[in-house]
Amino acid sequence: MYAQALFLTGASLLLSPVLAWDSTPFSPPSVPLAVRTPYLSVWLPQGAGTALNDAWATFWNGDVAAWTGYVKVDGIPYVWLGAPNVPGAQKATQKSLEWTSTQSIFTLQAGTVDLTATFLSPIEPSDLVNQSLPLSYLAVSVASNDGKPHSVQVYTDITGEWITGVDTWTANWTTTTTGGVLTHQVQLANQARYEEVNDHVQYGAAYHATINTSGVTWQTGQDSVVRGQFIQNTNLANTADTNYRAVSYSWPVFAFVHNLGEVTTSTEPLVYVVGHVRDPAIQYITANNGRQDRSVLFWTRWRTAASAISAFIKDYPNALARANAFDAQVKADALKISSDYADIVALSIRQALGSIEITVSKDRFGRWNTSDITTFMKEISSDGNVNTVDVIYPAWPVFLYTNPALGKQLLLPLFEYQATGQYPNKWAVHDMGSSYPKAVGHNDGQDEAMQVEESGNMLIMALSHAQKSGDNSLLHKYYGLLDQWTQYLIQDSLVPAEQLSTDDFAGRLANQTNLAIKGIVGIAAMSKIADIVGDRAKAKNYSSIAASYVQQWQGYALSSDKTHLTLAYGEDSSWGLAYNLLADKLLGTNVFPQEIFDLQTQWYSSQAHDYGVPLDTRHTYTKSDWEIWTAGLVTSTEVRDLLISSVRKYAADGKNSHPLGDWYETADGSAEGFRARPVVGGHLALLVVPNHS
Structure with missing residues (x-):
């Protein structure tokens, strides 16, 4: 099927899986349940439904993070969350799923009541x-569906799988009451600061609170015992199992029950909090190969995890109101x-922002800085x-849209590190560390080399942040570094040497047309940066160089029949998504002529499948972020909508069951290896580029 067949309005809807329940706006590959950080990232795999x-x-990553819910209605137990196999309970029937930028809302029928579970x-x-x-x-709220009162009790639990990817490792746990909040806390018995195993961090604690x-009532203990206690007796025993053991040995669970009594109309929501807290959060390199422990920012407001949880759970009505307002604003803008x-x-949005942690340091007196x-x-x-610079870059629109300060804070470690002089290469570093959460740099210079890619990315992001925020501090403070990277771009952008671009899975390539675009826009960005800081001579010089490079680039990059840009110079039959042209629009550098945008649009x-x-022409795969970036640069609404609807069609096709790849x-429409990556923040590109937003 080619492009013309996809121009039908709503064509993507036709391929959504047929479900036994309503799913609004569609059934995604995986539903976000609790997605806040790289270590609090819990999903419901959807597939075809x-x-x-x-x-x-x-x-x-697909590891089980068991989360169980039962509801008892007039003494009859139903499962509404998870897949427990304790005998004696029926399955509630899902009626609907609705999701927004911040919430996933399920409604299930459990006999004569309907239960609504909102994951925010x-x-x-x-x-x-x-x-x-x-x-x-x-x-969780519950309402009678037959107009009659019914006796209702609601059960939830989590397991030790929330703290580790190795279920044979030993956990311990406590249950406390602080500030009117009941909290289960579970952690590994043997912790390893700043270490990951199977993408799970090996220190800190998981929390389940109400x-x-x-x-x-509450209880901790073996899954079948605790769940069986609820099924047989309605309430839990308010007892703690102190036989600390492997996560998978007699599966300890951490449970609550709310006895709601007789229910007719919809109840006030029962509010639960889940979380994963650790301190410190990030190991950070400083001058002279020093190390700094950095903590998550919330510690500046609350001294303990318990006080943070207490404030958070009691703020639910306000948090919900703020979330509804945010959802409505995002939807209005995107519509x-x-x-x-x-x-x-x-x-x-949840997927993108679920990849970050906002941190703060302490001064020499131990006070928050x-x-x-x-x-x-x-x-x-x-x-x-x-x-990773070339992961921040495709995700960049979500930060420009939600709060450009977040973008600045992502760039700061990269600037600060390179300003110490410890990174030996003349181009911009690829990342701040090979293994999260250790941001310890690459003093050996052996990071993954993306010379033009990362240098251009840093210049483009630094300028766009200043333009969106009005804050020029990065440009002034790190002007020398920005200029250094520009000098490199002048050497290697017009005819890029063989190297990787951000699409490193596609391999190295010389004379990349799209990579040259990034380098040239980077030089043009430096012209604007120089102008902002008052360096008029460099502003004029870099502007002249960028303009000259564009003229020469057109001679190299256009196919001989002038119908399209090639993937690499001189390869007439090749082509690719020239998504780097979007930066020219984002920054208002306008160094590439309109006919190039028109040509690529045509x-x-x-070329659509x-x-x-x-x-590009090397493969039939694509990237959803670059599809949307390309939608932001084309000059036809019809082609723009083709690209957008193709991504939506893929997201809704029911063929994939992990967080959006x-x-x-x-x-x-089958997914390749990536999942849950922050680059989906790039899907907000049309909300931040002039003439679209």
């Missing part, structure tokens, strides 16, 4: 302390493009690096 009580919740992972861009909290909500109102676009954006706030991103799924209109336009096949 999986009810909330058809499967276990999983960590982003707040997006709080205007309050970075709130945004930094590694906590998420589950709110308000200690009348009618609440100005299209409904398909609004759907993609809503699915992307709130003038030193930096943000760290895990390159989830693809290799686990810290603050070309892409004839069933699920979009391939990344950005790398997929245009021929059949």
Whole structure:
């Protein structure tokens, strides 16, 4: 199928899986349940349609993160969350799923009552302390569906699988009441600071909490015993199992029951909090190969995890109101493009922001240094690096849209490190560390080399941050570094040597047309930066160089018949998504002529497969982030909508069951290896580029 067949309005809807329940706006590959940080990232795998009580919740990488829910109605127990096999309970019937930018809302029928479970992972861009909290909500309300009163009790538990990817390791746990909040805390018996195993961090603790109102009981112990206690006796025993053991040995669970008594109309929500807290969070390199421990920002407001949890759980009504307002604003903004676009954006924001942690340092007296706030991103799924420049870059639109300060905080560690002179290469570093959460740099210079890619990325992001925020501090403070990288781009952008681009899975290539675009825009960006800091001579010089390079580049990059840009110079039959042109629009550098944008628009209109336009001619796969970036640069609404609807069609096709993968096949909509990556933040590109937003 080629492009023309996809121009039908709503064509993507036709391929959504047929479900036994309503799923609005569509059934995603995996539903975000508690997605706040790289270590609090719990999902419901969907595939062609999986009810909330058809499967276990999983960590982003597919490891089980068991989360169980029962409801008892007039003495009859029903499972509404998870896939427990304790005998004696029926399965509730899922009626609907609705999700927004911040919430996933399930409604299930358990006999004569309907139960609504709202999983809220707040997006709080205007309050970075709130945004930094590694906590998420589950709110449950119940209502009679036959107009008659019914006796109702609600049960939930989590397991030790929330703290480790190795179930044979030993855990211990406690249950406490602080400030009217009941909290289960579970952690590994043997902890290893800053270490990961199977993408799970090996220190800190998981939490499961609820308000200690009348009618609440709790219990810790073997899964079959604790769940059986509820099924047979309604309430839990308020007892602790202190036989600390391996996570998988007699599976200890950490449970609560709320006895709601007689229920007719919808109850006030029962609010639960889940979280994963550790301190310190990040090991950070300083001058002279020093090391600094950095903590998550929320510690500046709360002295203990218990006080943070207490404040968080009691703030639920306000947090929900803020979330609803945020969801409505995002939807209104994205609907100005299209409904398909609004759907993609809503699915992307939790995933993107769930990759970051906002941190703060302490001064020499042990006091919080709130003038030193930096943000760290895990390159989830693809290799686990810290603050990978070419992962921050495709995700960049989500930060420009939600709060440009987050973008600045992501760039700061990269600038600060390279300003110490410890990184030996003349181009920009690829990342801040090979293994999250250790941001310890690459003093040997042996990071993955993406010379033009990362240098251009840093210049483009630094300028766009200043333009969106009005804060020029990065440009002034790190002008020397920005100029150094520009000098490198002048050497290697017009005719790039053989090297990797951000699409490193596609391999090295010389004379990359799209990479040259990035380098040239980077030089043009430096012209604007120089102008901002008052260096008029360099501003003029770099502007002249960029203009000259564009003229020469057109001679190299255009196919001989002038119908399209090639993938690499001189290879007439090759082509690719020239997504780096979007930066020229984002920054307003406008160094590439309009006819190039028109030319590529025409070309892409004839190159689409069933699920979009391939990344380039070497393969039939594509990247969803670059599809949307390309949608932001084309000059035809029809082609723009083709690209957008192709990504939505892929997201809704029911063929994949892990958090949205950005790398997929245009021929059949199957996902490649990536999952849950922050680059889906790039799906917000049309909300930050002039003429679209």
